Amino acid sequence: MSTTKEETIKRFTDYLAQYIALPSVSAQKKSIPETVAFLQKLITDLGGTAEVFSDWPNPVIHGEFTPAHVTADTPTILFYNHYDVQPPEPLDLWHSAPFTLTERDGKLVGRGTADCKGDLIARLCALTLYRQAHGDWPCRVKFLLEGEEEIASQHLEKYLTKYADTFAADVVVWESGSKNAREQLEITGGNKGICCIDLVATTAAEDIHSSTAAYIEGAGIRLVQALASLREVGTNRLKIKGLDAKIVPPTAREKALVAQETVDPAAIRQAHGLTRPYLTDDIAGAAAFSPTLNVAGLTGGYEGAGVKTVLPHTARAKLDIRLVPDLDPEEVADLVRQQLAANGFGDIDVQYLMGEKSYRSGLDAPLVQRITSVAETTYGTGQVELLPSSAGTGPMYLFNHYLHAPLLAFGVSYAQSGPHAPNENIRIADFHQGIDFLVNVFTDLAQAK
Amino acid sequence: MSTTKEETIKRFTDYLAQYIALPSVSAQKKSIPETVAFLQKLITDLGGTAEVFSDWPNPVIHGEFTPAHVTADTPTILFYNHYDVQPPEPLDLWHSAPFTLTERDGKLVGRGTADCKGDLIARLCALTLYRQAHGDWPCRVKFLLEGEEEIASQHLEKYLTKYADTFAADVVVWESGSKNAREQLEITGGNKGICCIDLVATTAAEDIHSSTAAYIEGAGIRLVQALASLREVGTNRLKIKGLDAKIVPPTAREKALVAQETVDPAAIRQAHGLTRPYLTDDIAGAAAFSPTLNVAGLTGGYEGAGVKTVLPHTARAKLDIRLVPDLDPEEVADLVRQQLAANGFGDIDVQYLMGEKSYRSGLDAPLVQRITSVAETTYGTGQVELLPSSAGTGPMYLFNHYLHAPLLAFGVSYAQSGPHAPNENIRIADFHQGIDFLVNVFTDLAQAK
Numbered sequence: 015m016s017t018t019k020e021e022t023i024k025r026f027t028d029y030l031a032q033y034i035a036l037p038s039v040s041a042q043k044k045s046i047p048e049t050v051a052f053l054q055k056l057i058t059d060l061g062g063t064a065e066v067f068s069d070w071p072n073p074v075i076h077g078e079f080t081p082a083h084v085t086a087d088t089p090t091i092l093f094y095n096h097y098d099v100q101p102p103e104p105l106d107l108w109h110s111a112p113f114t115l116t117e118r119d120g121k122l123v124g125r126g127t128a129d130c131k132g133d134l135i136a137r138l139c140a141l142t143l144y145r146q147a148h149g150d151w152p153c154r155v156k157f158l159l160e161g162e163e164e165i166a167s168q169h170l171e172k173y174l175t176k177y178a179d180t181f182a183a184d185v186v187v188w189e190s191g192s193k194n195a196r197e198q199l200e201i202t203g204g205n206k207g208i209c210c211i212d213l214v215a216t217t218a219a220e221d222i223h224s225s226t227a228a229y230i231e232g233a234g235i236r237l238v239q240a241l242a243s244l245r246e247v248g249t250n251r252l253k254i255k256g257l258d259a260k261i262v263p264p265t266a267r268e269k270a271l272v273a274q275e276t277v278d279p280a281a282i283r284q285a286h287g288l289t290r291p292y293l294t295d296d297i298a299g300a301a302a303f304s305p306t307l308n309v310a311g312l313t314g315g316y317e318g319a320g321v322k323t324v325l326p327h328t329a330r331a332k333l334d335i336r337l338v339p340d341l342d343p344e345e346v347a348d349l350v351r352q353q354l355a356a357n358g359f360g361d362i363d364v365q366y367l368m369g370e371k372s373y374r375s376g377l378d379a380p381l382v383q384r385i386t387s388v389a390e391t392t393y394g395t396g397q398v399e400l401l402p403s404s405a406g407t408g409p410m411y412l413f414n415h416y417l418h419a420p421l422l423a424f425g426v427s428y429a430q431s432g433p434h435a436p437n438e439n440i441r442i443a444d445f446h447q448g449i450d451f452l453v454n455v456f457t458d459l460a461q462a463k
Numbered sequence: 464m465s466t467t468k469e470e471t472i473k474r475f476t477d478y479l480a481q482y483i484a485l486p487s488v489s490a491q492k493k494s495i496p497e498t499v500a501f502l503q504k505l506i507t508d509l510g511g512t513a514e515v516f517s518d519w520p521n522p523v524i525h526g527e528f529t530p531a532h533v534t535a536d537t538p539t540i541l542f543y544n545h546y547d548v549q550p551p552e553p554l555d556l557w558h559s560a561p562f563t564l565t566e567r568d569g570k571l572v573g574r575g576t577a578d579c580k581g582d583l584i585a586r587l588c589a590l591t592l593y594r595q596a597h598g599d600w601p602c603r604v605k606f607l608l609e610g611e612e613e614i615a616s617q618h619l620e621k622y623l624t625k626y627a628d629t630f631a632a633d634v635v636v637w638e639s640g641s642k643n644a645r646e647q648l649e650i651t652g653g654n655k656g657i658c659c660i661d662l663v664a665t666t667a668a669e670d671i672h673s674s675t676a677a678y679i680e681g682a683g684i685r686l687v688q689a690l691a692s693l694r695e696v697g698t699n700r701l702k703i704k705g706l707d708a709k710i711v712p713p714t715a716r717e718k719a720l721v722a723q724e725t726v727d728p729a730a731i732r733q734a735h736g737l738t739r740p741y742l743t744d745d746i747a748g749a750a751a752f753s754p755t756l757n758v759a760g761l762t763g764g765y766e767g768a769g770v771k772t773v774l775p776h777t778a779r780a781k782l783d784i785r786l787v788p789d790l791d792p793e794e795v796a797d798l799v800r801q802q803l804a805a806n807g808f809g810d811i812d813v814q815y816l817m818g819e820k821s822y823r824s825g826l827d828a829p830l831v832q833r834i835t836s837v838a839e840t841t842y843g844t845g846q847v848e849l850l851p852s853s854a855g856t857g858p859m860y861l862f863n864h865y866l867h868a869p870l871l872a873f874g875v876s877y878a879q880s881g882p883h884a885p886n887e888n889i890r891i892a893d894f895h896q897g898i899d900f901l902v903n904v905f906t907d908l909a910q911a912k
Contacts, residue, residue: 206674218735220735220736224755224783225655225750225755225854227699227755228699228746228785228854229746229750231739231741232757234759235758236739237761238690238761239696241687242692248680250676250678286671286776287669288667288668288679290666290685292679293677300677301675301677306673308681310681310683311683311765311766311773311775312763312766313762314760315759317761317779321817323659325759332764332766332771334770334772336673336676336677358696361739367770368770405675405677406672406674407772
């Protein structure tokens with residue numbers, strides 16, 4: 015009873031449909047137990063083992079596939095995925111039911127196809143195809159499946175601390191990834207950290223008639239002046255003393271990788287309708303290597319139409335500061351506090367909300383280099399773009415810190431996949447190509463043992 | 464059939480009750496025609512003439528009381544009042560029905576008692592008392608009664624332009640006034656102007672993921688930097704070029720009046736729960752003579768709890784700039800535009816909302832000095848405080864501009880009258896003392912003819 019590759023991919027596309035049908039929205043606490051049970055059964059049905067850890071909500075699944083014969087040299091690859099998804103809203107913008115996998119125009123549409131249920135299924139499918147061809151698993155293959163990625167991976171660090179030995183690996187593959195707008199497969203070796211803080215100015219116990227602005231300081235102007243003291247006008251440079259000294263400069267290889275990147279400033283300008291000059295000429299370099307300070311929100315006083323002559327007693331700004339190695343988020347919040355005090359704004363309350371450290375690699379670890387070489391073989395020369403860090407944030411740092419393994423990210427999405435958006439989708443051709451790539455990765459890793 | 468003073472005051476208190484019973488809330492377009500009819504009848508019943516001008520909503524009433532014999536020297540006094548009131552909400556904080564005049568603890572409570580139905584009734588009562596004693600009106604007495612003061616006197620300038628001759632006067636008495644916290648009668652000779660503008664930063668067509676803050680300028684930081692460039696940190700000084708050159712410095716008398724004022728910084732600090740140092744040591748001077756720049760509202764990006772890593776494409780600040788002579792509100796908006804451009808913020812959209820010019824006097828016009836002398840006689844030496852300008856704003860400038868007459872403001876309220884607030888009230892003793900004062904004023908003016 016032999017099974018063709020096509021039949022197997024068809025079977026895994028059906029698994030994907032079942033997986034998408036589970037509306038595992040962590041923010042809405044939906045279908046978490048059902049989804050955990052589905053994955054546990056799927057992994058064991060495929061011949062692996064699946065442990066469910068429920069120390070903290072939501073459960074983390076440890077899946078593992080171990081070959082019959084392992085040696086000290088057999089590598090261990092860990093795939094990180096999350097089984098939770100973003101809420102489907104706004105529902106009226108979907109052209110098909112969000113939790114029904116729908117094939118349309120060569121695409122698989124549904125909440126979670128790109129982020130990141132499609133990737134998990136592609137990985138399990140490739141593993142199964144490898145075993146069908148070779149009779150056993152290629153190496154030790156582990157999965158860490160968490161259920162809180164869309165709500166800031168609240169308990170991931172606790173799980174990684176407690177189960178560091180269980181998830182020990184030689185290389186970690188990140189949850190997902192995408193082809194870029196130039197149809198190159200992006201392989202990313204890091205991400206930025208983040209420090210989220212609120213800055214609150216409070217100058218009185220109550221709002222006051224604004225005629226008193228002649229002698230009473232309002233919270234609106236106070237907040238604005240404090241904020242403005244933290245960043246250079248017209249550039250991305252932060253004016254926070256002590257920050258630069260903690261920043262690890264990029265390596266020669268990291269710089270070289272970014273230098274190869276092709277960025278189209280006019281296309282970005284057009285896509286977002288930008289009206290201001292860029293903050294830097296080196297967009298790719300800034301995206302990979304620069305810390306940022308963003309005023310994500312401002313609120314205070316009268317926010318309606320027309321006029322209300324009120325002197326606000328309090329005003330708030332929401333900031334996110336993207337971090338590069340080796341900035342620590344709570345240390346950065348302290349540096350902001352110290353800088354505000356040094357600038358004469360010691361009265362501004364800096365409220366720490368959350369943070370994550372950054373992880374950045376030159377993608378130069380030997381196992382990572384093997385995988386990127388396989389990518390170039392599979393996708394074609396010049397069809398792979400290597401990035402030392404994405405501009406965004408994720409918990410890569412935690413994996414590197416607790417598992418001591420290098421990380422890389424790639425997946426089956428494309429530039430218009432729209433993760434988090436209505437009509438989230440992947441292209442069927444990318445899904446199949448991603449499976450081929452993973453089979454080739456497994457074949458290569460099997461030779462490493 | 465002679466009438467005692469007590470009977471007359473009782474009759475006018477009944478008129479006040481009828482007047483308060485008309486819920487003439489201009490913002491809610493309530494009872495405007497009924498209130499106009501009531502006032503027209505009251506003035507004619509008292510022996511005056513009353514014309515109703517309805518060129519623009521709401522109508523303006525021209526009341527007039529002319530003695531049998533007038534000469535070229537007979538002075539004309541114009542009283543300005545408004546017949547509209549603030550909405551009564553929040554209703555649950557009232558201890559009696561807002562539109563039922565209620566006597567309680569020596570006070571007359573009801574919406575409009577302090578602002579400014581009580582003042583109009585006191586003025587008409589004093590006029591009647593004078594006539595009862597002397598057989599005729601003391602001089603030419605005019606009233607301008609408008610119905611839009613609580614909605615920014617939207618058509619007052621048009622009425623003053625069209626009917627400048629009708630309302631021509633030698634001195635104008637403002638709608639209302641109050642005793643201060645030290646129980647001195649305040650007589651105010653001016654008020655500040657105002658320039659209300661919104662500053663809007665727009666840096667893109669849509670909100671963007673905040674990881675792009677490495678190279679894209681967000682509207683939040685842009686707005687904050689623009690605003691901060693307009694005012695000195697820790698003081699009330701505006702950094703707007705060309706502003707100072709247009710400011711008329713206070714006269715020696717104006718300075719002397721303000722220097723006599725007693726301000727209690729600790730009491731103000733306590734009353735509002737201030738947490739910051741004052742912007743100046745000269746609170747009274749700043750209140751009377753300094754322009755201000757207040758950030759009355761800030762809004763942009765994500766304003767909820769927790770974290771949303773968004774780069775806002777637009778952000779808005781609502782500003783009110785209080786003006787002193789001879790600043791023109793639209794000119795000031797232009798100066799702000801020019802200063803922003805000079806500071807490199809020419810992209811910030813300055814949206815002009817509304818404005819009024821200021822009027823300030825040293826209370827030194829001969830007729831004004833006669834009235835302030837009568838006040839000192841009536842209230843007692845040291846019991847009258849003369850202020851060249853209030854820190855607040857009102858349309859005094861328009862009256863001075865179109866009628867070419869000096870203005871002064873006084874009335875029957877006290878420091879806890881709570882105009883605009885629930886349980887608005889005046890003290891019966893102040894009401895009676897205010898009537899006595901006005902009778903004395905009329906007696907004095909009668910001697911001027």
